[in-house]
Amino acid sequence: MLAVEGLTVVRGQNTVVENVSFKICAGTDTAIVGPNGAGKSTLVQAILGILPHQSGQVQVLGTPLSTTGWLPMGCRQHIAYLPQNFLVDRRIPVTVGELVGLGWGGREWEIPWLKLPQRRRAVHQALARVNASHLYHQSIGHLSGGEIKRVLLAYCLVFPRRLLILDEAPAGLDVRGEADFYDLLYQLKREEDWAILQISHDLDMVRRHCDQVLCLNRRLLCQGTPDVALAPETLALAYGTEFVQYRHTH
Numbered sequence: 549m550l551a552v553e554g555l556t557v558v559r560g561q562n563t564v565v566e567n568v569s570f571k572i573c574a575g576t577d578t579a580i581v582g583p584n585g586a587g588k589s590t591l592v593q594a595i596l597g598i599l600p601h602q603s604g605q606v607q608v609l610g611t612p613l614s615t616t617g618w619l620p621m622g623c624r625q626h627i628a629y630l631p632q633n634f635l636v637d638r639r640i641p642v643t644v645g646e647l648v649g650l651g652w653g654g655r656e657w658e659i660p661w662l663k664l665p666q667r668r669r670a671v672h673q674a675l676a677r678v679n680a681s682h683l684y685h686q687s688i689g690h691l692s693g694g695e696i697k698r699v700l701l702a703y704c705l706v707f708p709r710r711l712l713i714l715d716e717a718p719a720g721l722d723v724r725g726e727a728d729f730y731d732l733l734y735q736l737k738r739e740e741d742w743a744i745l746q747i748s749h750d751l752d753m754v755r756r757h758c759d760q761v762l763c764l765n766r767r768l769l770c771q772g773t774p775d776v777a778l779a780p781e782t783l784a785l786a787y788g789t790e791f792v793q794y795r796h797t798h
């Protein structure tokens with residue numbers, strides 16, 4: 549689904565991601581962990597083509613991403629991305645139904661109203677999956693932080709895609725919302741074969757839910773199953789020995 553080979557990304561004067569290589573397959577959930585400033589968001593943004601990369605290769609579904617971040621539309625539409633923060637002018641007069649509907653679209657150019665009933669049905673289904681049907685007519689300016697997260701997730705799900713990239717996605721969700729969120733991710737990977745790549749600081753969640761872990765601190769320190777990649781030695785490399793001792797004594 550995604551192949552990254554020797555990826556290096558420079559921001560300003562600094563190399564913040566260096567020579568990173570990994571692959572992710574359909575039907576799996578991969579976590580990127582590492583301390584603040586480790587380059588996790590930068591790595592994801594380079595994979596998405598939001599940031600250019602200086603060297604290395606990224607292939608999405610076998611199609612190469614250019615160094616400037618260009619990917620053919622037919623391939624890009626298989627990727628859904630939920631960012632860490634969603635900054636929007638709350639005065640924009642857009643309803644939840646309209647926002648989620650923007651994520652629905654076919655490959656080719658179409659007359660917008662041609663498939664209106666299909667789009668409406670898809671929007672309702674996506675909102676139902678994230679328990680947000682009641683927000684359909686709500687203006688996006690009136691949503692709480694957790695509600696915005698649910699609506700953005702519906703935006704990702706409204707069209708069938710294959711790769712879901714999440715940057716600390718459940719932050720802001722309540723306890724029930726978080727549990728539902730991980731159930732939904734499990735469903736997407738098991739029943740619909742989505743590949744999931746998620747940045748997380750919640751190591752316990754990563755142990756419970758993820759199949760593969762990438763431990764990053766500018767370079768990839770370790771990759772493997774949670775048991776391997778979150779072993780005390782790797783955590784000590786990433787976060788320092790004091791942190792690992794602290795976790796052991798609590």
Ligand SMILES: Nc1ncnc2c1ncn2[C@@H]1O[C@H](COP(=O)(O)OP(=O)(O)OP(=O)(O)O)[C@@H](O)[C@H]1O
Nearest residue numbers: 559560561564582583584585586587588589590591
């Ligand atoms: N716009 C920018 N220009 C230059 N350097 C930047 C920019 N944004 C981030 N950086 C630097 O890039 C490095 C990696 O940042 P990044 O946001 O990718 O880390 P992160 O692992 O996602 O951190 P966190 O866990 O805190 O979200 C940091 O040293 C940061 O200061």
